[in-house]
Amino acid sequence: MMKCIYIASLFLPLVLAGEVLVGVGKDETTGKKGLGFDPSSVNPRAGDTIVFEFRSGSHSVVQSSFTNPCAGIGSGFNSGVQTVNDSFGVDDPGLPTVSLVVNDTQPLWFFDQAGGLCTKGAVLSVNPSTTQSDAAFKANAANAVVASAPPSASDTATPSGSGSGSGSASSPAASQTPASGADRLVTGGAYGISILAALWALL
Numbered sequence: 174m175m176k177c178i179y180i181a182s183l184f185l186p187l188v189l190a191g192e193v194l195v196g197v198g199k200d201e202t203t204g205k206k207g208l209g210f211d212p213s214s215v216n217p218r219a220g221d222t223i224v225f226e227f228r229s230g231s232h233s234v235v236q237s238s239f240t241n242p243c244a245g246i247g248s249g250f251n252s253g254v255q256t257v258n259d260s261f262g263v264d265d266p267g268l269p270t271v272s273l274v275v276n277d278t279q280p281l282w283f284f285d286q287a288g289g290l291c292t293k294g295a296v297l298s299v300n301p302s303t304t305q306s307d308a309a310f311k312a313n314a315a316n317a318v319v320a321s322a323p324p325s326a327s328d329t330a331t332p333s334g335s336g337s338g339s340g341s342a343s344s345p346a347a348s349q350t351p352a353s354g355a356d357r358l359v360t361g362g363a364y365g366i367s368i369l370a371a372l373w374a375l376l
């Protein structure tokens with residue numbers, strides 16, 4: 174019986190808190206290396222952990238806002254810039270990951286700052302709602318004026334100046350761990366519970 178409890182307790186954290194894996198620099202429609210996030214909209218529960226897994230090139234996951242998808246918010250999450258050698262295949266083991274615990278089910282918004290292409294769709298919705306939908310967020314991104322874009326001759330508008338000041342100083346909370354096979358196995362509470370049930374039956 175002690176053995177049962179001991180083994181069960183090893184699995185308990187995995188059961189209570191699910192993981193949601195989100196590829197960065199991976200095209201969600203082709204499954205290949207590419208633009209944005211795979212998937213680009215997720216619905217974690219309170220207490221779940223989003224595991225960002227980075228593909229080739231330089232990418233960073235930065236928290237933004239629904240109305241201004243392509244500009245970081247100063248106090249928000251910032252994964253820091255993750256650079257991965259092109260020799261890594263799209264789903265190779267050993268890709269770097271950065272995790273974020275989701276504390277409630279309020280909507281959260283992110284973009285790939287280092288990878289650029291926010292206006293082309295390199296954005297992520299977390300728990301979008303009916304009033305703040307994934308589609309509306311993507312439309313806001315497509316229409317966003319990106320401050321860092323070089324002004325063209327016909328564009329003399331002054332940049333808003335937002336988007337800076339979201340440096341790595343705001344990212345100490347991000348924990349970085351190498352991806353492991355175990356991470357991939359447990360992608361949700363339901364699966365965790367079935368593992369636990371199977372263990373229980375065995376012992």
Ligand SMILES: *[C@@H]1O[C@H](CO)[C@@H](O)[C@H](O)[C@H]1NC(C)=O
Pocket residue numbers: 258259260
């Ligand atoms: C990328 O990996 C290849 C093959 O392992 C290696 O030859 C090359 O030096 C690496 N490039 C960088 C920038 O680390």
Ligand SMILES: *[C@@H]1O[C@H](CO)[C@@H](O)[C@H](O)[C@H]1NC(C)=O
Pocket residue numbers: 250273274275276281346
């Ligand atoms: C959840 O809370 C932890 C601990 O306070 C914090 O590090 C993390 O950034 C929070 N998550 C979000 C999405 O704000």
